[in-house]
Amino acid sequence: MQPLRSHHQNDAIPALPLYRSAPPLEVRLEDFELYAIDRLRVLKAMSDGLSRGKNPEEMEKLVKGLLRANMRHPQASEDVNKDIISHFVLRLVYCRTEDLRKWFLSMETALFRYRFLLLTSNDHRRAVMAEFNLPYKAVSNAEYEGVKDKLGQVARSIGQPPPTANDIFYKVPFEEVPELVANRKVYIHKGYAYVAMNQVVSLVVTQFRSHLSKALILTNRKWTSTIREQEKDRLTPIVEALSTSYLGPDYSQPRESAEISIKDLDQIAKSSFPLCMRHLFEKLREDHHLKHGGRMQLGLFLKGVGLKLDDALAFWRAEFSQKVGAERFEKEYAYGIRHNYGKEGKRTDYTPFSCQKIISSTPGVGDNHGCPFRHFSEENLRAALSRMGVGTRAMEDVMDKVRNRHYQIACTLTFEAVHSSTCDAGINHPNQYFIDSQKILQSKNQSPGGS
Amino acid sequence: MTREECENGPADMLIDGNKARAPREKQGNSVPDKFNSNYLKFYYGKLFPFSDIFKWMSYGNDGKHPGCDQTYFGRREFSFTLDNDIYLRFQSFTSAAELESSIQEKCPFKIDIGPVYSVDPAKRHAYAQSGDNVFTPVERELIFDIDMSDYDDVRYCCSGADVCLECWPLMTVAIKVIDTALRDDFGFNHILWVYSGRRGVHCWVCDRKARRLSNEQRASIADYFRVYKGNENSDKKVSLTSPALHPFLARSYTEVLEGIFEEKLLLSQNILATEERYEKILDMIPDESVTAELRGKWQEKRQSSISNDINVVRWEQLKQLLQSGKHKGKGLRRYVEEIVFSFTYPRLDMEVSKHMNHLLKAPFCVHPKTGRVCVPIDPNSCEEFDPTAVPTLSMLLEELNQGGVRGDVGDDLDRTSLGKSIRYFRSSFLQPLLKSCKEEMESSYNAKLQQMKNSLSW
Numbered sequence: 001m002q003p004l005r006s007h008h009q010n011d012a013i014p015a016l017p018l019y020r021s022a023p024p025l026e027v028r029l030e031d032f033e034l035y036a037i038d039r040l041r042v043l044k045a046m047s048d049g050l051s052r053g054k055n056p057e058e059m060e061k062l063v064k065g066l067l068r069a070n071m072r073h074p075q076a077s078e079d080v081n082k083d084i085i086s087h088f089v090l091r092l093v094y095c096r097t098e099d100l101r102k103w104f105l106s107m108e109t110a111l112f113r114y115r116f117l118l119l120t121s122n123d124h125r126r127a128v129m130a131e132f133n134l135p136y137k138a139v140s141n142a143e144y145e146g147v148k149d150k151l152g153q154v155a156r157s158i159g160q161p162p163p164t165a166n167d168i169f170y171k172v173p174f175e176e177v178p179e180l181v182a183n184r185k186v187y188i189h190k191g192y193a194y195v196a197m198n199q200v201v202s203l204v205v206t207q208f209r210s211h212l213s214k215a216l217i218l219t220n221r222k223w224t225s226t227i228r229e230q231e232k233d234r235l236t237p238i239v240e241a242l243s244t245s246y247l248g249p250d251y252s253q254p255r256e257s258a259e260i261s262i263k264d265l266d267q268i269a270k271s272s273f274p275l276c277m278r279h280l281f282e283k284l285r286e287d288h289h290l291k292h293g294g295r296m297q298l299g300l301f302l303k304g305v306g307l308k309l310d311d312a313l314a315f316w317r318a319e320f321s322q323k324v325g326a327e328r329f330e331k332e333y334a335y336g337i338r339h340n341y342g343k344e345g346k347r348t349d350y351t352p353f354s355c356q357k358i359i360s361s362t363p364g365v366g367d368n369h370g371c372p373f374r375h376f377s378e379e380n381l382r383a384a385l386s387r388m389g390v391g392t393r394a395m396e397d398v399m400d401k402v403r404n405r406h407y408q409i410a411c412t413l414t415f416e417a418v419h420s421s422t423c424d425a426g427i428n429h430p431n432q433y434f435i436d437s438q439k440i441l442q443s444k445n446q447s448p449g450g451s
Numbered sequence: 452m453t454r455e456e457c458e459n460g461p462a463d464m465l466i467d468g469n470k471a472r473a474p475r476e477k478q479g480n481s482v483p484d485k486f487n488s489n490y491l492k493f494y495y496g497k498l499f500p501f502s503d504i505f506k507w508m509s510y511g512n513d514g515k516h517p518g519c520d521q522t523y524f525g526r527r528e529f530s531f532t533l534d535n536d537i538y539l540r541f542q543s544f545t546s547a548a549e550l551e552s553s554i555q556e557k558c559p560f561k562i563d564i565g566p567v568y569s570v571d572p573a574k575r576h577a578y579a580q581s582g583d584n585v586f587t588p589v590e591r592e593l594i595f596d597i598d599m600s601d602y603d604d605v606r607y608c609c610s611g612a613d614v615c616l617e618c619w620p621l622m623t624v625a626i627k628v629i630d631t632a633l634r635d636d637f638g639f640n641h642i643l644w645v646y647s648g649r650r651g652v653h654c655w656v657c658d659r660k661a662r663r664l665s666n667e668q669r670a671s672i673a674d675y676f677r678v679y680k681g682n683e684n685s686d687k688k689v690s691l692t693s694p695a696l697h698p699f700l701a702r703s704y705t706e707v708l709e710g711i712f713e714e715k716l717l718l719s720q721n722i723l724a725t726e727e728r729y730e731k732i733l734d735m736i737p738d739e740s741v742t743a744e745l746r747g748k749w750q751e752k753r754q755s756s757i758s759n760d761i762n763v764v765r766w767e768q769l770k771q772l773l774q775s776g777k778h779k780g781k782g783l784r785r786y787v788e789e790i791v792f793s794f795t796y797p798r799l800d801m802e803v804s805k806h807m808n809h810l811l812k813a814p815f816c817v818h819p820k821t822g823r824v825c826v827p828i829d830p831n832s833c834e835e836f837d838p839t840a841v842p843t844l845s846m847l848l849e850e851l852n853q854g855g856v857r858g859d860v861g862d863d864l865d866r867t868s869l870g871k872s873i874r875y876f877r878s879s880f881l882q883p884l885l886k887s888c889k890e891e892m893e894s895s896y897n898a899k900l901q902q903m904k905n906s907l908s909w
Contacts, residue, residue, distance in 0.1 A: 175660070178670070188637065188675075191660070192638070
């Protein structure tokens with residue numbers, strides 16, 4: 001397998017491997033996981049972009065940026081290896097169920113499509129076609145003369161400029177380009193479709209998808225029959241954790257500048273807390289109590305926001321003692337807070353919960369944690385959002401995303417509506433929401449914590 | 452069997468103890484003597500072309516050539532609908548004789564043909580749904596089903612199950628458009644068109660390439676043919692927005708649609724004759740100034756020309772207005788085409804074509820509601836096909852009786868009107884198909900031999 005090398009220096013896009021066979025490379029166990037995580041970040045961000053309805057140009061731009069940000073290796077020559085290794089690791093991760101396979105196939109195919117489109121030269125594209133053994137004959141000049149009127153007609157019918165004598169067309173059996181045939185985007189004659197160079201993408205992508213689809217089934221078989229058992233102490237735990245992992249920063253170490261004092265809390269809750277934390281905060285103020293799930297979710301969040309242990313204790317004490325008394329607070333709740341900060345028990349410094357974790361929790365009676373976009377009724381959600389300042393137009397977009405179970409996107413749209421600003425990266429973590437919010441407010445020349 | 456004999460029927464039937472029963476009186480519209488299971492039994496006994504169907508479905512595998520797959524015919528699914536609506540799926544047979552005796556014994560009111568599966572359908576329960584050893588379709592003709600009831604919104608002479616010579620040209624259009632595209636665009640050669648027995652036509656594309664198409668590929672061909680999109684809730688169901696038509700649509704328009712619309716349907720359906728009808732056309736033209744002007748002309752009720760039919764006159768006026776450039780709107784010419792497409796362009800049942808496991812009625816079945824035989828239609832002379840003159844079961848049996856009962860099936864066929872259809876089936880479809888199958892088999896067998904030789908030589 002010969003991966004393509006770009007001849008251009010400084011090309012942000014790595015060469016375009018086709019992942020035909022697993023490479024005989026050695027990789028450190030650490031890199032096994034790290035490479036996969038970087039690639040997964042790219043795929044998840046793409047998935048995000050697609051569900052937000054980004055058009056093809058926006059997606060191309062997004063992919064270019066994502067590859068630049070995540071898939072480069074300190075040694076440029078290693079870029080390709082990282083690309084290949086990360087793909088094959090993710091095959092293991094995502095071959096295991098029908099749903100996982102479907103998602104992975106869909107994202108990898110999309111990634112391949114955009115990377116193919118980002119290839120700058122026709123030579124590169126033709127080289128990829130050759131790699132796929134697409135032995136399509138370019139239409140000869142003589143034949144072109146005979147069909148150019150029809151080709152022109154097709155071009156006009158799909159809103160494209162008419163072809164010139166320099167344009168290359170390929171003669172391809174019609175059954176290999178079902179997409180183009182179905183939409184009448186090609187001239188077909190005696191079983192052959194005349195495909196324009198810019199339509200070649202469709203060909204290549206179809207092949208890529210078909211190869212990968214079959215490969216995933218085979219990988220799954222190998223996984224269940226031998227690999228999973230063989231690797232149960234080494235790779236298997238990594239593989240099983242990867243498909244559900246959150247991939248962003250963990251916000252366990254708040255930045256130095258981000259110190260929050262108790263007196264600021266009310267204001268920043270109103271201006272910069274995501275809905276889930278706002279709700280918990282308001283409930284705490286209202287009831288002077290929160291159940292365990294809520295204490296964990298809000299408590300860790302506040303730690304990530306920059307609330308020091310002593311301030312946290314004071315804050316929770318001030319609220320809880322109004323309900324249970326100061327003595328009971330010290331006895332039953334203070335320990336838990338210190339535990340969250342890693343000062344008790346096994347001293348794990350717990351990380352604030354990511355959206356993924358919060359969304360998957362199951363709040364019961366009397367609970368207020370979890371993701372409101374998932375767990376609130378439509379009525380309650382609308383009311384809560386409107387109190388946050390989400391306008392009617394944005395409200396409908398948000399509710400639409402909720403109905404389609406894109407909770408994080410709904411939260412992102414909420415963020416955008418409330419701050420009148422875009423959030424391209426999408427919300428994946430409540431502390432990210434907070435930080436981004438503060439950034440915007442500060443850049444509007446507000447003091448930290450003000451609104 | 453004459454009607455008198457038939458009336459003695461029930462007693463005989465009970466004694467015989469077979470599944471055939473007394474004449475169906477609950478047929479609804481159809482006359483009792485057109486179709487009943489006695490006639491059908493006789494038909495299966497004397498006329499139904501078992502060996503032709505067998506030869507067709509074997510695609511050359513019933514021969515002695517070493518390349519023949521002896522299991523091929525046995526992996527084909529047939530299904531029977533019996534007279535009490537009992538439906539038997541996954542029927543399979545290993546020979547023409549087995550097929551014949553099963554049909555004669557069960558006397559199905561309808562026979563459907565399904566795909567060729569990976570294994571004998573009778574053994575399907577032994578195989579998994581997924582994984583290595585599956586029970587799955589591996590070959591199936593590319594099929595199309597066009598049903599007149601899908602055109603109810605554009606025909607005024609009949610509706611629902613009825614069909615007459617005024618609306619039948621719509622089927623002629625469908626055959627011409629699709630047949631030409633299948634041959635010229637897709638390169639298929641072995642195509643059989645069949646009258647469905649009542650209100651439509653079926654198409655069987657039997658080239659090897661066609662039989663091996665995947666569901667996705669079939670769907671892409673069906674989509675290539677699709678123009679009409681909409682339902683009773685949309686005003687416009689055909690939308691041809693671009694500055695030029697795809698060559699396939701353009702050819703269909705100039706070679707078939709325009710002609711049949713203007714020469715036949717415009718008049719026979721009285722498309723512009725009344726206010727209700729012309730308003731429907733005007734609804735397809737979004738340009739107010741045009742529709743207002745036309746409405747003005749037509750509401751006058753004064754015909755400028757006495758000799759010309761009012762539909763023709765109005766259509767000319769409409770075309771004139773949209774094509775002359777008098778009105779400033781963009782793309783007005785396109786509306787003329789949209790109207791013609793709406794009224795004439797073929798409307799396929801997409802689901803039938805998209806899935807390999809879809810069953811379709813076998814040619815030469817008899818339609819229980821009309822008694823008519825599902826005979827092949829020659830696409831080259833389809834404009835002459837008359838659905839009201841298709842042989843019926845009772846007609847055929849009468850023809851047979853006139854000659855007395857004699858000899859083998861070949862003679863019997865020739866004595867009836869079915870003979871012509873069978874001869875056409877054999878000469879225009881079956882023989883060329885089998886010849887081509889034989890050639891393919893020989894060449895792929897030789898290629899395999901060559902490959903083996905090559906791999907053996909070091």
